[in-house]
Amino acid sequence: MKRNLNNVCITGSGNGIGKAIAILLNKHGYNVACVDINLEDAKKTIYEFENKVARSVAISADISIISQIKKMIKEVVYSFGSLHIMINNAGVTRTSDIMKLNEQDWYWINNINSKGTFFCLQAAANQMKFQKTGGRIINMSSVGARGFVDVSNAIYAGSKGAIISLTKTAAQQLGKYNINVNAICPSPTYTEIVKKLIKTRSLEQNKSENEIMKHYMRDVPLGRFNQPEDIAEMALFLSSESSKNISGQSFNVDGGLIPS
Numbered sequence: 001m002k003r004n005l006n007n008v009c010i011t012g013s014g015n016g017i018g019k020a021i022a023i024l025l026n027k028h029g030y031n032v033a034c035v036d037i038n039l040e041d042a043k044k045t046i047y048e049f050e051n052k053v054a055r056s057v058a059i060s061a062d063i064s065i066i067s068q069i070k071k072m073i074k075e076v077v078y079s080f081g082s083l084h085i086m087i088n089n090a091g092v093t094r095t096s097d098i099m100k101l102n103e104q105d106w107y108w109i110n111n112i113n114s115k116g117t118f119f120c121l122q123a124a125a126n127q128m129k130f131q132k133t134g135g136r137i138i139n140m141s142s143v144g145a146r147g148f149v150d151v152s153n154a155i156y157a158g159s160k161g162a163i164i165s166l167t168k169t170a171a172q173q174l175g176k177y178n179i180n181v182n183a184i185c186p187s188p189t190y191t192e193i194v195k196k197l198i199k200t201r202s203l204e205q206n207k208s209e210n211e212i213m214k215h216y217m218r219d220v221p222l223g224r225f226n227q228p229e230d231i232a233e234m235a236l237f238l239s240s241e242s243s244k245n246i247s248g249q250s251f252n253v254d255g256g257l258i259p260s
């Protein structure tokens with residue numbers, strides 16, 4: 001896929017989906033800034049990069065804190081000269097029934113998933129506007145925002161729904177700066193978040209972890225569990241020139257689970 005925009009920043013890329021995106025984009029020649037609250041994890045992602053010609057940098061930032069977001073953008077620009085593609089991937093959740101969720105859960109999940117995504121998008125868009133280069137913003141939502149029945153919890157579903165709405169409005173308001181904004185909605189993807197979810201449900205329901213995984217797969221027409229690399233392929237497409245006329249959209253990567 002053709003690449004005109006080169007410099008990428010990926011939040012939460014020390015593990016899971018963000019890490020898979022970072023590795024794939026590096027392989028395709030992008031300069032990748034790996035951001036994580038855990039700097040060591042971000043560094044470990046970079047150690048796995050196979051393309052040693054493309055530039056890379058590991059950055060520590062907690063994306064729920066605006067001052068750290070601003071510092072993160074400055075570090076990307078300092079390292080690569082500009083920022084072209086912002087991938088707002090960092091997100092958190094825990095498995096819980098709606099009746100057991102509390103205020104602390106609400107603030108924890110929304111501060112990272114909703115507030116963090118918004119202020120990363122705003123800071124990145126400001127930088128892209130200043131550069132006059134245009135750019136791409138990719139937000140990580142979830143099929144939890146589309147009504148997936150086994151979503152980890154209701155606050156998480158709401159935080160991911162906010163990301164879909166933000167994606168639509170941001171695309172409308174940032175198009176004049178040649179910035180495309182899209183979202184990806186993965187179904188359960190085999191990362192630490194999902195391993196924890198499967199473990200909790202297996203204890204709650206007194207079923208084996210294998211049975212829980214089969215249960216998740218019951219309505220998936222293609223019959224496979226998402227791997228982080230499946231999500232990375234969509235992020236690569238949305239970063240490339242092939243998607244230059246696509247904006248304001250949210251794409252499920254879910255094996256056909258929720259047709260839209």
Ligand SMILES: NC(=O)c1ccc[n+]([C@@H]2O[C@H](COP(=O)([O-])OP(=O)(O)OC[C@H]3O[C@@H](n4cnc5c(N)ncnc54)[C@H](O)[C@@H]3O)[C@@H](O)[C@H]2O)c1
Nearest residue numbers: 012014015016017037062063089090091142188189191193
């Ligand atoms: N795994 C799934 O099944 C699934 C499905 C749908 C959507 N998603 C979304 O995809 C994204 C990535 O999920 P994952 O499964 O790879 O998770 P993960 O837990 O494996 O990785 C998340 C990474 O984000 C980092 N992080 C957490 N809080 C942060 C913060 N405040 N600032 C910076 N970094 C922070 C963590 O340190 C970790 O490295 C999330 O937004 C998640 O909601 C995941």
